[in-house]
Amino acid sequence: SQQGEEDPQALSIQEGENATMNCSYKTSINNLQWYRQNSGRGLVHLILIRSNEREKHSGRLRVTLDTSKKSSSLLITASRAADTASYFCATQRRGTYKYIFGTGTRLKVLA
Amino acid sequence: EPEVTQTPSHQVTQMGQEVILRCVPISNHLYFYWYRQILGQKVEFLVSFYNNEISEKSEIFDDQFSVERPDGSNFTLKIRSTKLEDSAMYFCASSVRTDQETQYFGPGTRLLVL
Numbered sequence: 001s002q003q004g005e006e007d008p009q010a011l012s013i014q015e016g017e018n019a020t021m022n023c024s025y026k027t028s029i030n031n032l033q034w035y036r037q038n039s040g041r042g043l044v045h046l047i048l049i050r051s052n053e054r055e056k057h058s059g060r061l062r063v064t065l066d067t068s069k070k071s072s073s074l075l076i077t078a079s080r081a082a083d084t085a086s087y088f089c090a091t092q093r094r095g096t097y098k099y100i101f102g103t104g105t106r107l108k109v110l111a
Numbered sequence: 112e113p114e115v116t117q118t119p120s121h122q123v124t125q126m127g128q129e130v131i132l133r134c135v136p137i138s139n140h141l142y143f144y145w146y147r148q149i150l151g152q153k154v155e156f157l158v159s160f161y162n163n164e165i166s167e168k169s170e171i172f173d174d175q176f177s178v179e180r181p182d183g184s185n186f187t188l189k190i191r192s193t194k195l196e197d198s199a200m201y202f203c204a205s206s207v208r209t210d211q212e213t214q215y216f217g218p219g220t221r222l223l224v225l
Binding site for chain 1: 139142159161167169200205208210212213215216218
């Protein structure tokens with residue numbers, strides 16, 4: 001089964017607007033992480049949310065987790081041009097070491 | 112802030128050649144990982160390593176791949192006989208623990224097999 005499918009695949013917004021990206025997964029998870037990747041570069045960790053948590057904040061970022069719906073969302077408020085990147089969710093199942101990454105959402109913030 | 116480092120940043124090799132990709136994990140981390148990302152595709156897990164042995168590996172991690180922690184700081188991925196389809200960005204990651212802990216990624220090594 002596939003884990004971590006994000007939608008939308010691509011999102012284009014104006015600077016100052018909010019951006020919401022969603023992630024769905026199919027099996028029970030231990031925790032979920034969101035990463036950012038600038039084109040051709042490394043993965044930058046944004047937020048980890050554990051399976052017993054429902055919401056976490058970090059600066060302009062808000063992540064929610066709904067384990068009953070097997071979904072998570074990443075909200076970036078007051079977006080900036082520098083937020084332009086691909087955003088990935090990654091899930092870890094209990095008893096495993098690996099994270100399984102989704103296909104990502106390509107966010108473009110227009111100045 | 113401590114970070115994972117990787118060398119080289121780019122490597123070009125001929126098909127059939129051996130390559131070694133190097134990583135220096137964050138110093139107090141105990142768990143180490145390799146992932147790869149073929150251009151335009153998902154990031155895929157290859158292997159995890161703890162206490163000097165492989166703790167989990169994917170079906171991608173076949174006999175042509177090996178990992179090693181040759182000293183107290185480096186963590187390496189060796190590809191014995193590279194194939195064209197090994198061309199990808201290879202990411203090293205590390206974490207303090209494995210359970211419910213962030214995996215911190217390095218900047219990656221872009222491998223091109225000709």
